[in-house]
Amino acid sequence: MRGVKGLILGVFCAGLTACASAPPTPAMLAANDPYEADNRDMMVFNGKVDRYFVAPTVGIYFVLVPDGGRAAVHRFLNNLTLPTTFVNDVLQGEAQRGRYTLERFVINSTLGLAGFFDPAGSRFSIPAHSEDFGQTLATTFGAKEGPYLILPFLGPSNPRDATGLAVDVAIDPTNFIPFKQHIWWAVGREYSTVLDLRAQTFSTVQGIQRSSVDYYAALRSLYRQIRAKGILNGRPAGADLPDF
Amino acid sequence: MRSALFRAATFTVAFGSLAAAAALAPTPAFAQNAQAANPASAFVNDNMHKGLEILNNKSLSVEQRRVQFEGFLLGLTDMKRIAAFTLGQYRRGASQADQDAFGNAFQNYAVAVYQSYFAKYAGQTLRVVNSQERAPGDFIVTTEMNSPNDRTGQPLEVDFRVRTDGPKPVVVDMSVAGIWLAIEERDQFTSFLGQNNGDIKLLIQYLSDLAKQFK
Numbered sequence: 001m002r003g004v005k006g007l008i009l010g011v012f013c014a015g016l017t018a019c020a021s022a023p024p025t026p027a028m029l030a031a032n033d034p035y036e037a038d039n040r041d042m043m044v045f046n047g048k049v050d051r052y053f054v055a056p057t058v059g060i061y062f063v064l065v066p067d068g069g070r071a072a073v074h075r076f077l078n079n080l081t082l083p084t085t086f087v088n089d090v091l092q093g094e095a096q097r098g099r100y101t102l103e104r105f106v107i108n109s110t111l112g113l114a115g116f117f118d119p120a121g122s123r124f125s126i127p128a129h130s131e132d133f134g135q136t137l138a139t140t141f142g143a144k145e146g147p148y149l150i151l152p153f154l155g156p157s158n159p160r161d162a163t164g165l166a167v168d169v170a171i172d173p174t175n176f177i178p179f180k181q182h183i184w185w186a187v188g189r190e191y192s193t194v195l196d197l198r199a200q201t202f203s204t205v206q207g208i209q210r211s212s213v214d215y216y217a218a219l220r221s222l223y224r225q226i227r228a229k230g231i232l233n234g235r236p237a238g239a240d241l242p243d244f
Numbered sequence: 245m246r247s248a249l250f251r252a253a254t255f256t257v258a259f260g261s262l263a264a265a266a267a268l269a270p271t272p273a274f275a276q277n278a279q280a281a282n283p284a285s286a287f288v289n290d291n292m293h294k295g296l297e298i299l300n301n302k303s304l305s306v307e308q309r310r311v312q313f314e315g316f317l318l319g320l321t322d323m324k325r326i327a328a329f330t331l332g333q334y335r336r337g338a339s340q341a342d343q344d345a346f347g348n349a350f351q352n353y354a355v356a357v358y359q360s361y362f363a364k365y366a367g368q369t370l371r372v373v374n375s376q377e378r379a380p381g382d383f384i385v386t387t388e389m390n391s392p393n394d395r396t397g398q399p400l401e402v403d404f405r406v407r408t409d410g411p412k413p414v415v416v417d418m419s420v421a422g423i424w425l426a427i428e429e430r431d432q433f434t435s436f437l438g439q440n441n442g443d444i445k446l447l448i449q450y451l452s453d454l455a456k457q458f459k
Contacts, residue, residue: 229422
């Protein structure tokens with residue numbers, strides 16, 4: 001899995017260097033999106049991958065797996081991310097959130113049958129959250145997001161979050177568990193994650209496309225806002241909002 | 245990171261549905277004591293009940309409910325102010341006639357989009373949990389929305405930005421899970437205008453066409 005994601009990031013960076021000769025317009029610079037033309041091309045490419053490879057299997061997934069089963073798969077996949085979330089909680093100095101993450105992982109991995117169920121939330125009312133190294137770079141090291149990027153296959157990002165993604169992949173403990181056929185586990189997990197996300201958001205994404213004046217700009221705004229919200233770790237955002 | 249994005253997308257399609265979503269809660273589940281002395285939170289709390297009454301009134305036809313809800317929504321929000329905000333830097337160079345035409349187109353678009361989604365949120369409950377004054381007369385009222393269909397048991401944070409410095413309080417923006425509607429719309433509109441030489445008439449036409457699709 002690390003190899004696959006590393007390759008994607010490497011290819012993207014090489015492509016970005018090659019494409020960076022196109023001068024950005026003032027509007028692109030104002031939006032902190034100097035690679036907008038290349039990003040739009042990449043969004044089209046990702047859209048084709050989605051249309052021809054992902055979306056068809058989402059339909060099959062809906063038919064074969066009932067609603068409750070899809071929810072259990074979502075919980076299982078989410079549980080796998082908790083060790084990485086815990087490391088980032090610690091790196092951000094968020095003791096209470098780290099405790100929540102640890103408790104959720106222990107309880108759901110055992111009583112929750114490897115995370116397919118969520119007794120930590122439903123029985124013990126331990127709140128869930130996610131954390132990643134991109135957020136750690138922002139909160140702990142004060143790193144700025146940098147220009148907006150759309151990564152091949154992976155979607156919206158920026159240099160800070162792409163770096164964070166690489167670190168998260170590198171520290172994911174499931175990558176260090178030695179067993180045969182690890183590649184199939186890695187590929188299966190990644191594909192299941194994509195399938196789960198698309199299944200959850202299928203109609204929603206269609207709705208955004210349908211109601212958007214500029215779908216690209218809508219996604220860019222959504223991405224930036226949700227990342228800014230995540231970095232706040234529950235603190236109010238009032239000071240960061242523009243005046244009306 | 246990716247899940248955060250998609251969750252954002254999930255919650256935001258419904259940007260337009262925020263007020264409707266809040267108003268669709270079948271029972272008045274607002275915390276009566278939450279920031280009761282704060283005019284902004286009291287305003288949000290009270291108006292959500294009014295919206296509830298409209299949407300849960302079975303004696304109204306679908307069309308009557310739509311018309312009443314539109315009136316409720318327009319009375320709650322300052323659409324002109326929101327429209328002006330969403331034009332961003334392009335507002336400065338726009339003629340008054342273009343600004344007025346855009347304000348009308350924006351209102352039709354916003355109402356159409358809001359109403360197209362609100363049925364999805366039937367059965368949800370909302371309660372005011374916090375309020376902060378970020379600047380004089382500029383409040384952020386935080387609420388929690390609980391869905392009976394949500395297996396996570398985690399409430400969805402819905403925030404209302406309320407201005408109280410006018411003749412009456414008005415909502416100028418709403419946020420779901422940290423995503424602010426007006427900011428997202430401004431980002432879209434300014435991007436559109438940037439690609440079309442700042443042609444506001446083109447944006448007006450585009451919004452009008454989109455609004456028709458939702459009606």
